[in-house]
Amino acid sequence: MFIPLKDENPVSRFPYVTIFFIALNIVIFFYQILSPQGLAHFVYKMGAIPYEITHFRTVPFFPRISPPLTLVTSMFLHGSFLHLFGNMLYLWIFGNNIEDFLGSFRFVLFYLVSGLGASLIHIVLNPSSQVPMIGASGAVAGILGAYLILYPGARILTLVFIWILPIPAAFILGLWFFGQVLNIGIGGGVAWWAHIGGFLIGIALIRFYLKRKKKVWIH
Numbered sequence: 001m002f003i004p005l006k007d008e009n010p011v012s013r014f015p016y017v018t019i020f021f022i023a024l025n026i027v028i029f030f031y032q033i034l035s036p037q038g039l040a041h042f043v044y045k046m047g048a049i050p051y052e053i054t055h056f057r058t059v060p061f062f063p064r065i066s067p068p069l070t071l072v073t074s075m076f077l078h079g080s081f082l083h084l085f086g087n088m089l090y091l092w093i094f095g096n097n098i099e100d101f102l103g104s105f106r107f108v109l110f111y112l113v114s115g116l117g118a119s120l121i122h123i124v125l126n127p128s129s130q131v132p133m134i135g136a137s138g139a140v141a142g143i144l145g146a147y148l149i150l151y152p153g154a155r156i157l158t159l160v161f162i163w164i165l166p167i168p169a170a171f172i173l174g175l176w177f178f179g180q181v182l183n184i185g186i187g188g189g190v191a192w193w194a195h196i197g198g199f200l201i202g203i204a205l206i207r208f209y210l211k212r213k214k215k216v217w218i219h
Contacts, residue, residue: 005156006157007155008154008166011100025088028078032077047133076136090140094143094144097150114142114145115142119138121194126193138195142198144173145203156168
């Protein structure tokens, strides 16, 4: 059991956007569970259903929002407290450093593009699925991929069974990615390919940004 708790990687600016995303996800989740309609209502109304995106038609559940719009709304919905807690924990630990590196505006774009790209990868690989996809996992996975590239040697205070140990980020994030790959065949209602896709998209985006930044320095 490896549960990251905190990184030893200080930032130079306050992570306003990271905290905003965490607060927004928490507020939406509690609105979902406290609403008279219940959690399922929001999942089926605002979750992204691959079949709708690939077939350009709406699945006949109760009234839903426009399918393309669900690619965004689904990123801010969660199916359980544990689902929410896991995503927000990783966002809090790793997101502030990526926001610090990119700046607030670019971080927002990075977060949204990672999440949208992760969703599209899941949809392409499951084009006929009528199961709604929800969660911030794809966007958070993008952050993990970027962190791996930027700070592979950063120490992550990690709960390992009953001990809290400082472990290099490269090991923790590599282990996380390996776990997603192993779980592909298991299924279990989790969009594993969205996690994997988001992680790889995060790596690609941060590499592109670094390459572009280097060119600017040269000129």
